Amino acid sequence: MMVIARKRKKIKLGTVILYTVLIVSSITCLYPLIWLILNSFKTNSQLFNDPWGITFSPVFxxxxxxxxxxxxxxxxxxxxxxxxxxxxxxxxxxxxxxxxxxxxxxxxxxxxxxxxxxxxxxxxxxxxxxxxxxxxxxxxxxxxxxxxxxxxxxxxxxxxxxxxxxxxxxxxxxxxxxxxxxxxxxxxxxxxxxxxxxxxxxxxxxxxxxxxxxxxxxxxxxxxxxxxxxxxxxxxxxxxxxxxxxxxxxxxxxxxxxxxxxxxxxxxxxxxxxxxxxxxxx
Missing domain, CATH: 1.10.3720.10 (MetI-like)
Structure with missing residues (x-):
């Protein structure tokens, strides 16, 4: 019983690590695209003043x-x-x-x-x-x-x-x-x-x-x-x-x-x- 419990803990820990790596990798890949889209709706002044922020007045x-x-x-x-x-x-x-x-x-x-x-x-x-x-x-x-x-x-x-x-x-x-x-x-x-x-x-x-x-x-x-x-x-x-x-x-x-x-x-x-x-x- 102790061996089975330890295996389950290892599997759960491995799953958590796997999903953590996948989530971090996904964010790393998606963030440049999201940043690109968000800043495309800004003015030049907004881009240089706050390049990481979200604008609430998009410039179409x-x-x-x-x-x-x-x-x-x-x-x-x-x-x-x-x-x-x-x-x-x-x-x-x-x-x-x-x-x-x-x-x-x-x-x-x-x-x-x-x-x-x-x-x-x-x-x-x-x-x-x-x-x-x-x-x-x-x-x-x-x-x-x-x-x-x-x-x-x-x-x-x-x-x-x-x-x-x-x-x-x-x-x-x-x-x-x-x-x-x-x-x-x-x-x-x-x-x-x-x-x-x-x-x-x-x-x-x-x-x-x-x-x-x-x-x-x-x-x-x-x-x-x-x-x-x-x-x-x-x-x-x-x-x-x-x-x-x-x-x-x-x-x-x-x-x-x-x-x-x-x-x-x-x-x-x-x-x-x-x-x-x-x-x-x-």
Missing amino acids: GNYITAWTSGKIGTSFLNSVFVSASSMLITIIIASMAAFAITRLKWKLSGAVLDFFLLGVMIPIHSTLIPLFLMFNKIKLTNNYLSLILPYVAFALPTSIFILTGFMSTIPREVEEAFIIDGGSMAGVFWKIIFPLSKSPIATISIFNFVSMWNELMFALIFMSDQNKMTLPVCLTRFKGQYSTNWTVQLAAVVIMVIPSIAVYLLLSDRIIESMTVGAVKG
């Missing part, structure tokens, strides 16, 4: 100035279009490729998967100069395709890897029953495999959207037209334009951060499930 004009005068609104819509388009194209191509590799019987399926995974070894920015020379030659600079194409190309290897790990775990009896009932292979993909792959699709959507949304170098080099610039590029120039108006800069940063957080919150409930399935199978 900071967001209006950032959105209109700083042209954050136009760049925000450009980023939404480029990131959403790249993400959707990646999902469709990667899911089709993973379906062909895992569900269809052909000799080179393993070699094709290895070929796609070679892309993981290539640093994305090592292709910056060759792609710029190529796009400039075919007059594709200042075009959304100059961003969408490399974003999709470099998102495919990891996306295909995650999807193949999941699709290979789906029982073949499901699609065989569908085909016996008169279904086609296209129907197997769109009506069975693709809907069942919502968890890994959510995972690659989070990873790809965040990386595409925050990407700077390609957008900075390939886009010189101010009306087509994405949000990260606009923020670099926005900083120089409003170098003394710190609260407006903070409001612009909040606008930049919100979409990534929103996408993660919407899809995060499926990320652990899909990663676990892929890890077990892989």
Whole structure:
């Protein structure tokens, strides 16, 4: 009885320590974001006089100035279009490729998967100069395709890897029953495999959207037209334009951060499930 009681005490103490560490870690991660949001509603004088305090008279004009005068609104819509388009194209191509590799019987399926995974070894920015020379030659600079194409190309290897790990775990009896009932292979993909792959699709959507949304170098080099610039590029120039108006800069940063957080919150409930399935199978 004494041994059992001691084990229970140890378990309770360990649980308390674990949750304490998790709470402290969460506060450490969340506080900069909370500080950023709180100070974006202040004036410059309030920011410098009390940077850690809470204002009871929020200044919404900071967001209006950032959105209109700083042209954050136009760049925000450009980023939404480029990131959403790249993400959707990646999902469709990667899911089709993973379906062909895992569900269809052909000799080179393993070699094709290895070929796609070679892309993981290539640093994305090592292709910056060759792609710029190529796009400039075919007059594709200042075009959304100059961003969408490399974003999709470099998102495919990891996306295909995650999807193949999941699709290979789906029982073949499901699609065989569908085909016996008169279904086609296209129907197997769109009506069975693709809907069942919502968890890994959510995972690659989070990873790809965040990386595409925050990407700077390609957008900075390939886009010189101010009306087509994405949000990260606009923020670099926005900083120089409003170098003394710190609260407006903070409001612009909040606008930049919100979409990534929103996408993660919407899809995060499926990320652990899909990663676990892929890890077990892989």
